[in-house]
Amino acid sequence: MHLTQLRLHNFRSYGQLALMPPPGLTVFVGENGAGKTNLLEAIHLCCLGRSHRTTNDQDMIRTGSDTCAVHATVQRQGRMDEVGVRLYQQQRQRKLIYVGGKVVHRVGELMGHMTCVMFSPEDVEILKGGPQLRRRFLDMLLSQCLPAYFYSLQKYNAVLKQRNALLRAIARESASADQLPVWEEQLSVAAQPLVRARKQAVERLGELSKKHYAFISGRNQEELALSYVSQLSQHEDIKGSMMDRLRQSRQDDIRRQATSTGPHRDDIQCTLSGQEIRSYGSQGQIRTAVLSMRLSEIDILSQAQGEPPLLLLDDVMSELDPGRRLRLIAGLHHVQTLLTCADVQEVKNLNPSCILKVQDGQITQWGP
Numbered sequence: 596m597h598l599t600q601l602r603l604h605n606f607r608s609y610g611q612l613a614l615m616p617p618p619g620l621t622v623f624v625g626e627n628g629a630g631k632t633n634l635l636e637a638i639h640l641c642c643l644g645r646s647h648r649t650t651n652d653q654d655m656i657r658t659g660s661d662t663c664a665v666h667a668t669v670q671r672q673g674r675m676d677e678v679g680v681r682l683y684q685q686q687r688q689r690k691l692i693y694v695g696g697k698v699v700h701r702v703g704e705l706m707g708h709m710t711c712v713m714f715s716p717e718d719v720e721i722l723k724g725g726p727q728l729r730r731r732f733l734d735m736l737l738s739q740c741l742p743a744y745f746y747s748l749q750k751y752n753a754v755l756k757q758r759n760a761l762l763r764a765i766a767r768e769s770a771s772a773d774q775l776p777v778w779e780e781q782l783s784v785a786a787q788p789l790v791r792a793r794k795q796a797v798e799r800l801g802e803l804s805k806k807h808y809a810f811i812s813g814r815n816q817e818e819l820a821l822s823y824v825s826q827l828s829q830h831e832d833i834k835g836s837m838m839d840r841l842r843q844s845r846q847d848d849i850r851r852q853a854t855s856t857g858p859h860r861d862d863i864q865c866t867l868s869g870q871e872i873r874s875y876g877s878q879g880q881i882r883t884a885v886l887s888m889r890l891s892e893i894d895i896l897s898q899a900q901g902e903p904p905l906l907l908l909d910d911v912m913s914e915l916d917p918g919r920r921l922r923l924i925a926g927l928h929h930v931q932t933l934l935t936c937a938d939v940q941e942v943k944n945l946n947p948s949c950i951l952k953v954q955d956g957q958i959t960q961w962g963p
């Protein structure tokens with residue numbers, strides 16, 4: 596997949612900007628706060644309909660503007676595809692999504708047109724932080740691979756919300772527990788495709804990440820392993836076992852006013868040479884492990900779509916030793932990569948196709 600054009604209008608620090616990145620590696624150099632991450636965020640928005648760093652869409656509208664827009668053109672398997680997102684500060688409908696120049700009504704319709712894998716410094720939280728970050732990692736990957744997964748997830752979350760609302764109503768004695776079985780059956784049906792897809796994805800992710808880790812670290816004696824932790828994945832009959840568990844935990848759930856069983860409680864366990872990486876791994880080992888997971892995402896998306904996604908590397912080189920930097924980039928010659936850094940020295944051995952300077956909302960060719 597090749598991003599041939601990116602256009603921004605009143606997006607964060609940018610007024611108007613048009614960019615035509617070449618294939619291969621494009622480097623954006625600039626001081627802190629210059630607007631480098633903003634560019635990668637705009638690309639992420641076109642791929643997934645949301646930012647990678649804020650849940651509030653309106654943050655991305657340039658201060659003082661009512662609206663912002665990002666449009667991207669990608670070339671994939673010989674044909675052009677166009678996607679875009681427009682956000683409004685005030686309007687009732689605050690987000691419009693465009694595919695092929697036409698407004699589409701569901702975010703799910705955007706997924707898969709333009710795909711990306713983003714790696715940023717905060718990503719170490721995927722391994723160090725709470726399980727919801729690991730679930731989000733899996734959900735983003737699977738939504739880009741299989742649009743049907745995204746719809747299944749939306750459906751599951753909607754039913755979960757209904758059951759939780761009912762639990763609260765029962766706890767206040769304004770509803771009867773007789774209504775629970777209906778929602779439990781629906782929730783169990785909705786859980787099935789999620790558990791199956793996640794289990795398969797973590798198995799594949801584990802095999803690939805182990806390989807990438809060994810390559811980037813240059814050390815064979817450290818073995819990275821991932822496993823899917825779910826109350827349901829061991830069972831053939833996911834729906835049946837989830838219904839049983841929900842029935843058993845009804846009283847507890849009413850007391851806590853929350854649902855204690857289901858894929859919204861899943862996790863990924865990550866170990867290095869048999870030890871939990873979160874408590875055992877060094878900063879650099881954790882970073883290399885997450886990077887290996889991101890590289891595995893590229894493999895999985897490439898396989899699902901017949902060509903590699905875009906790779907967005909935000910400020911990650913400074914954290915890797917020079918050997919790791921070179922081995923990382925050497926494996927990526929077939930992937931269009933957009934990389935940001937504050938110091939051009941970090942990339943001078945990496946043979947970029949293009950180096951651009953980011954300053955005051957403008958992008959210019961890097962010159963000494």
Ligand SMILES: Nc1ncnc2c1ncn2[C@@H]1O[C@H](COP(=O)(O)OP(=O)(O)OP(=O)(O)O)[C@@H](O)[C@H]1O
Nearest residue numbers: 607608626627628629630631632633654656657658
């Ligand atoms: N909604 C907005 N409107 C106008 N400017 C914004 C908006 N949101 C962020 N900015 C500006 O964008 C800049 C931050 O951009 P960005 O995060 O891309 O910097 P960066 O080049 O990645 O920096 P660093 O090297 O520190 O990561 C800040 O100067 C901030 O003031």
Ligand SMILES: [Mg+2]
Nearest residue numbers: 631632909910
């Ligand atoms: Mg940044």
